[in-house]
Amino acid sequence: MDRFEAMSLLVAVSDAGSFSAASRALKVPLATLSRKVGELETLLGARVLMRTTRRLALTDAGLAYVAAARRILEQVEEAEREVAGEFTSPKGQLVITAPVMFGRRHVLPLVAEFLADFPHIDVRLLLADRNLHLAEDHVDMAVRIGALPDSALVATRIGTMRLVTCASPALLAGHGAPARPEALGAWPCVAFDMPSAPPGWRFREPETGAILDIPVRPRLSVTTTEAALDAALRGIGVVRLLQYQVAEAVARRELKLLLEEFEPEPAPVHLIHAARGQMPLKMRRFLDLAAPRLRTTLARLAETGLP
Structure with a gap:
């Protein structure tokens, strides 16, 4: 044996x-x-x-x-x-995972630059809206949006991300804008049809910080953020997405943010990797490139709302 x-x-x-x-x-x-x-x-x-x-x-x-x-x-x-030689020179394959839309818009440009700078490193970029298991899926580094469970993973915080509610001007023209989260019960909404999705949308009272769990009526349920965004742009219903997912549409005034004062606390964003003693240079070099650049991107998004 x-x-x-x-x-x-x-x-x-x-x-x-x-x-x-x-x-x-x-x-x-x-x-x-x-x-x-x-x-x-x-x-x-x-x-x-x-x-x-x-x-x-x-x-x-x-x-x-x-x-x-x-x-x-x-x-x-x-x-x-x-x-x-992974500890003496940056080479080998680097496996990175990130949420689909965030990875395409913000991680892929960094990967392209990284590949140009390090010709002896190959990258597998796994884009998925579910959290891959680093050990089981043989992942070196991951972008995580949301609170992290206690684990042996090493986390580098790079910013925060708002969870926003928005709708198209056409939809608002027919309904007016909701003044409080409870009003959403009468609105058509676009929701995620996923096993882990909560039954309603969570908000927070601005004065007291009290949590508000609001049931919503999904006129349409979808399984991807891209489909939810497209549905909101077509005026099908109110949608709830992370800020970066709607930033371009909001900047073009194709969507309007709603109930901003009732938003929950922004979610933390981290780059994480396994704690394995000395870090291979391929991971060290990517972390050195990605962490400050993504930190700047997220800070700009938080301050201006622009992608």
Whole structure:
């Protein structure tokens, strides 16, 4: 048995939460994955995984072993990168993820400049409106909009982002502008049809800071921010998006911001990466380029509302 391979597979199963999810992520047959983890348990003389009704869970022995295995795997990976020269010269592949629209508008131009400056680095830019898992999806660095959970990830704060409500002038001409969030109950709205989306829209009383959860009537539900923006531009309904997603339309007066004084606190924006000791130069160089530039972009957007 290849003990190092078995350790890697066990960590992958623990991260994925099931043998089937790890099998898909690793492209390893499910039977092979189960057999090799079983062989490792036999070698250890202890059960490291137990099944629950919802997912796999680690035993106490498994928790200790996986933590140790993760440290060993990270040390080996770091040693391999050092031997390959990633710590002495910027080279290799850099994998970056960002929200779709933010990535296309603000990260892609930085990547183009970065590639021109560093000819020995290749970049995979993964644009997705769901948060990819850095370890499972083999991501080096990510742009995150929103509060971060406690984790071992390293976060560099680059600004904040408003969550804004807006509508087209044509829609407002037929309805007038709502004076308070509660009025939105009578308005047609454009909403996201996603499993994690809350049932209503959250606002905040400007004087007291009290939270207002307002139910809305989705005249149209969509699954992408681009579709929500297009629907709002066509006057289908009121939409709620992040400020950068509507900034150009607002600047062209194709959309008008509503209920600005009732907006919730702006969401923090970070660049995050895994904490793995010394950072490879390819990541260090991209962070040095991207952090100040994105910080300037977000500050300008916060001050002027212009993209």
